[in-house]
Amino acid sequence: MLHIPCPWCGARDQQEFSYGGEAHIARPENPAGASDEAWADYLFMRANTKGVFLERWRHVHGCGRWFNAVRDTVSHAILAVYAMGERPPAELDTGSKRVSG
Amino acid sequence: MKRYSIFSLARNALSRHEDWPAAWRSPEPKTAYDAIIVGGGGHGLATAYYLAKEHGLKNIAVLEKGWLGGGNTGRNTTIVRSNYLWDESAAIYEHALKLWEGLSQELNYNTMFSQRGVMNLAHNLHDLRELNRRVNAIRLNGIDSEILTPRQVKEFCPIVDISPDLRFPVMGASLQRRGGNARHDAVAWGYARAADARGVDIIQTCEVTGILREGDRVIGVETTRGTIRAPKIGVVVAGHASVLAAMAGLRLPIQSHPLQALVSEPIKPVIDTVVMSNAVHGYVSQSDKGELVIGAGIDAYHSYAQRGSLDIIEENVKAICELFPIFRRLRLMRHWAGIVDTSPDASPIIGKTPVRGLYLNCGWGTGGFKATPGSGHVFAHTIARDEPHPIAAPFALDRFATGALIDEHGAAAVAH
Numbered sequence: 001m002l003h004i005p006c007p008w009c010g011a012r013d014q015q016e017f018s019y020g021g022e023a024h025i026a027r028p029e030n031p032a033g034a035s036d037e038a039w040a041d042y043l044f045m046r047a048n049t050k051g052v053f054l055e056r057w058r059h060v061h062g063c064g065r066w067f068n069a070v071r072d073t074v075s076h077a078i079l080a081v082y083a084m085g086e087r088p089p090a091e092l093d094t095g096s097k098r099v100s101g
Numbered sequence: 102m103k104r105y106s107i108f109s110l111a112r113n114a115l116s117r118h119e120d121w122p123a124a125w126r127s128p129e130p131k132t133a134y135d136a137i138i139v140g141g142g143g144h145g146l147a148t149a150y151y152l153a154k155e156h157g158l159k160n161i162a163v164l165e166k167g168w169l170g171g172g173n174t175g176r177n178t179t180i181v182r183s184n185y186l187w188d189e190s191a192a193i194y195e196h197a198l199k200l201w202e203g204l205s206q207e208l209n210y211n212t213m214f215s216q217r218g219v220m221n222l223a224h225n226l227h228d229l230r231e232l233n234r235r236v237n238a239i240r241l242n243g244i245d246s247e248i249l250t251p252r253q254v255k256e257f258c259p260i261v262d263i264s265p266d267l268r269f270p271v272m273g274a275s276l277q278r279r280g281g282n283a284r285h286d287a288v289a290w291g292y293a294r295a296a297d298a299r300g301v302d303i304i305q306t307c308e309v310t311g312i313l314r315e316g317d318r319v320i321g322v323e324t325t326r327g328t329i330r331a332p333k334i335g336v337v338v339a340g341h342a343s344v345l346a347a348m349a350g351l352r353l354p355i356q357s358h359p360l361q362a363l364v365s366e367p368i369k370p371v372i373d374t375v376v377m378s379n380a381v382h383g384y385v386s387q388s389d390k391g392e393l394v395i396g397a398g399i400d401a402y403h404s405y406a407q408r409g410s411l412d413i414i415e416e417n418v419k420a421i422c423e424l425f426p427i428f429r430r431l432r433l434m435r436h437w438a439g440i441v442d443t444s445p446d447a448s449p450i451i452g453k454t455p456v457r458g459l460y461l462n463c464g465w466g467t468g469g470f471k472a473t474p475g476s477g478h479v480f481a482h483t484i485a486r487d488e489p490h491p492i493a494a495p496f497a498l499d500r501f502a503t504g505a506l507i508d509e510h511g512a513a514a515v516a517h
């Protein structure tokens with residue numbers, strides 16, 4: 001069971017959270033003009049990183065808020081949490097190609 | 102290959118079973134092959150077997166980073182069925198089921214394929230309508246499937262509780278009588294032995310660490326046992342698909358999740374079929390050793406850790422104990438997870454990639470064991486002819502851009 005530190009409520013059991021998948025995926029700037037490939041990339045293609053991964057969680061059964069986390073997908077260690085719209089601590093920033101909220 | 106038979110069994114009994122030959126060789130890797138299959142699970146080994154048998158390729162290697170079947174093949178709960186909704190899925194899963202029906206003979210290896218039936222329960226009106234729709238679609242594809250009333254469910258599997266005051270009462274079920282189970286390891290070992298007999302080099306503890314390209318085509322792989330060259334490379338690594346694709350500069354619509362399962366202590370035969378329930382997220386069958394084999398849905402988060410969280414097991418066991426009150430006092434013996442490669446439409450990805458000579462077979466997620474023979478068969482064709490087998494064609498990677506998705510979440514999300 002993961003023990004997840006909500007930035008607002010502190011550490012809680014994973015059961016209080018829902019998972020939001022990969023973080024920092026930006027919607028195409030000009031949706032009407034985006035090609036099928038650009039849409040496929042936005043909707044479906046994922047880094048699915050083995051190792052240090054930037055992802056989103058929502059504290060559904062607590063404060064209800066979204067936040068980002070840096071988690072190692074091999075050890076399950078949570079290395080940092082940070083607010084939506086921010087970047088992770090520089091030393092953990094794996095530099096996703098597409099930056100947004 | 103020394104054939105297994107009643108006579109070889111008797112002969113070897115005389116020498117106290119000490120002289121059985123190894124089932125396959127363990128050669129050193131050569132520096133080059135005509136085709137390399139990355140991943141020694143059931144799908145990879147089946148691919149190599151059909152490449153050698155049906156397409157006359159002589160110089161083939163299977164590279165496996167661990168041991169044969171040590172990935173999801175050896176971790177799965179072995180449900181085999183072909184009752185999927187869409188025509189494309191019906192074609193590939195039924196192709197596989199037909200191959201299963203002759204597989205032990207074909208491989209001269211007992212895969213312990215047992216057509217004990219697979220029953221899917223309905224717990225509310227929506228479930229029931231959905232099952233009816235599905236059964237009709239499946240029958241239109243010429244595949245056996247039928248609807249059972251609660252009473253017929255009870256007759257078919259007497260230990261199911263069908264009392265109407267349950268939290269999730271049983272309102273009916275669908276049944277595919279040709280579905281069932283097989284022995285997971287035996288499938289990997291049987292294909293390995295038969296492929297080896299046709300000259301395929303099966304190389305374990307050989308991890309692929311890089312994919313070598315020259316321009317837009319693939320020319321070989323880097324491995325922990327040196328560089329190996331080949332003009333054709335088939336990647337069949339399940340949960341590690343994205344990792345291998347990244348080595349070739351590709352992104353995939355795949356997300357890797359833990360999928361857990363567990364077994365009880367062994368008991369006398371008590372359930373002679375497979376029972377699944379999507380609504381309560383649980384399914385159960387009984388192994389020949391007597392253990393109940395119980396499984397659930399995936400853990401929500403991404404992982405490569407081959408372990409999941411306990412809440413999944415708790416929910417799962419709760420549901421199973423409600424459906425089968427007789428199981429309440431059993432102890433659990435082992436529990437584990439595999440890393441499954443889920444795709445956006447719960448259907449596999451099979452075919453060519455933008456890199457010439459590089460072929461991909463992944464995205465089977467929670468339900469690819471049943472497809473092992475069919476998947477290997479159509480993938481071998483795709484690799485040998487550099488053009489998708491007609492059954493594999495709809496499962497191409499470009500469907501995520503064209504929009505021609507094959508949405509099987511109803512058939513494959515919780516049910517495996």
Ligand SMILES: Cc1cc2nc3c(=O)[nH]c(=O)nc-3n(C[C@H](O)[C@H](O)[C@H](O)COP(=O)(O)OP(=O)(O)OC[C@H]3O[C@@H](n4cnc5c(N)ncnc54)[C@H](O)[C@@H]3O)c2cc1C
Nearest residue numbers: 140142143144166172173174177178180309439469470471
């Ligand atoms: C708990 C659980 C229950 C399941 N239940 C069912 C079920 O009831 N019915 C069903 O149909 N399906 C089920 N599945 C799904 C099924 O197990 C898989 O879809 C199927 O076995 C995939 O087979 P495979 O040969 O592609 O993968 P695997 O058996 O995982 O083989 C892939 C191999 O690739 C190797 N590999 C990875 N990276 C590298 C590398 N870099 N170099 C070399 N080798 C590498 C791995 O070590 C592994 O052995 C279940 C899965 C799990 C985890």
Ligand SMILES: [Zn+2]
Nearest residue numbers: 006009059063
């Ligand atoms: Zn909170």
